[in-house]
Amino acid sequence: MRRVKYFPEVMEIEAYVYTAGPVGTRWLESLRAGKLTAAYCPRCGRLFLPPKMYCPFDFEEVKELREITPIGVVETYTAVERDFYGEPLKERKVLAFIKFPGVEGGLIHYVRTDKPRVGMKVKPKWRDERKGLVTDIEYFEEA
Ligand SMILES: [Zn+2]
Numbered sequence: 308m309r310r311v312k313y314f315p316e317v318m319e320i321e322a323y324v325y326t327a328g329p330v331g332t333r334w335l336e337s338l339r340a341g342k343l344t345a346a347y348c349p350r351c352g353r354l355f356l357p358p359k360m361y362c363p364f365d366f367e368e369v370k371e372l373r374e375i376t377p378i379g380v381v382e383t384y385t386a387v388e389r390d391f392y393g394e395p396l397k398e399r400k401v402l403a404f405i406k407f408p409g410v411e412g413g414l415i416h417y418v419r420t421d422k423p424r425v426g427m428k429v430k431p432k433w434r435d436e437r438k439g440l441v442t443d444i445e446y447f448e449e450a
Pocket residue numbers: 348349350351352353362363364365366367
């Protein structure tokens with residue numbers, strides 16, 4: 308029988324320290340302004356998330372972010388009830404992969420709901436005080 312190995316550490320999603328890069332920085336600034344944007348490729352016209360400097364389909368340089376309608380759809384999710392040490396969390400956390408109509412890719416973020424489901428429409432709950440972080444969206448909630 309194989310034993311599962313793990314590192315008792317802060318979850319990566321809560322510990323990013325990488326620079327965001329030029330396009331990522333602009334994306335985070337749009338979050339601070341309370342707007343959800345996606346990278347726009349001038350060659351193929353696709354919108355995609357997370358934003359990248361180059362289109363993942365044709366490698367065209369991304370120079371523009373476009374605001375998108377912040378109503379997403381839960382593509383898949385998981386519910387977390389225990390921490391890395393096996394201790395129960397104060398409240399269950401739902402993490403979901405959220406897609407936005409007309410946008411390639413999507414975002415992984417918290418969804419606050421008692422009954423998560425695939426296909427659920429969600430909208431962001433913005434923090435009042437925003438810092439230019441993905442956590443400026445405190446969580447998504449049913450739209
Ligand atoms: Zn493209």
